[in-house]
Amino acid sequence: MHLDIPTVTFLAAVSCLSVALAMWVVAGRYPPVVARAMFRWGWACGLSAFGALLVFLRGTLPDFLSVVVGNTVIVGGFAMAYHAIRVLHERTGLSDRLAAAWVLVCFVLYWTAFELNRDINLRIILVATLKIPVLALIVRELWVGSQRGRRAIEFMLLSVYLLYALVSALRALNVMMTSALDLDSFLSDPVQQFSFVAYFLTLSVSSLFFMLALGEVLTAELYQRATTDPLTGIYNRHAFEELALREISRAQRTGRYPSMLMVDIDHFKQINDRYGHTAGDGVLRAVVGAIQGALRQQDFVGRWGGEEFCVLLPETGRIDALHVAERLRGSVMEMPLSMVAQPVTVSIGVSSPYAHECSFTAMIEVADDALYKAKFGGRNRVVISSV
Secondary structure (H helix, E strand, C coil): CCCCHHHHHHHHHHHHHHHHHHHHHHHHHCCHHHHHHHHHHHHHHHHHHHHHHHHHCECCECHHHHHHHHHHHHHHHHHHHHHHHHHHCCCCCHHHHHHHHHHHHHHHHHHHHHHHCCCHHHHHHHHHHCCHHHHHHHHHHHHHHHHCCCCHHHHHHHHHHHHHHHHHHHHHHHHHCCCCCCHHHHHHCHHHHHHHHHHHHHHHHHHHHHHHHHHHHHHHHHHHHHHECCCCCCECHHHHHHHHHHHHHHHHHHCCCCEEEEEEECCHHHHHHHHCHHHHHHHHHHHHHHHHHHCCCCCEEEEEECCEEEEEECCCCHHHHHHHHHHHHHHHHHCCCCCCCCCCCEEEEEEECCCCCCCHHHHHHHHHHHHHHHHHCCCCCEEEEEC
């Protein structure tokens, strides 16, 4: 079967241009990280489309534009794809500049080969092999992302680029083992035809997988926004309640029940009135940091409202819960503060179930009642009650 290489190249250009336009049009509607990654992937597709179009117009345009500039722009498209993936990973730096520098190296090498040697075989070898370093950077970045447990889809995207790198190496090796090619034999060579089809498929499939990766990042970000308190970075009330209900349900099956702490910052209104809400926000964040530092790995904390926080201590009895609460109270007392010139303390109510018929509502009510007693009793203290 004979494949028309110019037609495949034109289809690659049209496909990439379509993706580029779509990315540019919709990027502004998404959160910043996703939007930046989409915008750069749009540029990657735009460069790939422009490069493929220049190659397609070989014979109509001067060879310098279609061969040298066209193939340099194609490498630039891969370099921009690498940058887009790095932006999605929120990792930018020296590697991005190295990829851009490699595009300039490719231009010099293509131009030198074009001026000094009219051998088609040498040009094909350069075109095939000079892509591989950028493809290797992409594969490495995706491997790092998949190993960090970010997204399984990235391993599939990695596979696409790895396969295309292997195809490019095979293309160069085939030319090395072939007698001198002319334009007609180049167009009819099965390996060369296959390499162009592989390029088209790489551009199309990689864009599909990249969009899937964007979707996973967007889903994770939306989930974080839905479950996280924006000021303190801990669970919000709804998320904390869901996790607590899940833990209590598990405890009812195992018989190992949790305890709950209700934590309230003493005299917080006075802090806001005296030092302002900016300082008050700083105190909230500092207290959360002190709470997290005093908790065990299995414990979790959420913002219940205002200056109140809830802490769930899985599989924790009365004595251990009391120890955790006292450690937490001491951690808040000892934390350094620069935004206010007065000590910050907390009162803590502890609910610890002694019966199997505990519920989330009952634990909250008992912890809140214990907190009231702690504040009524002079603040900066821990009071424990049982459900």
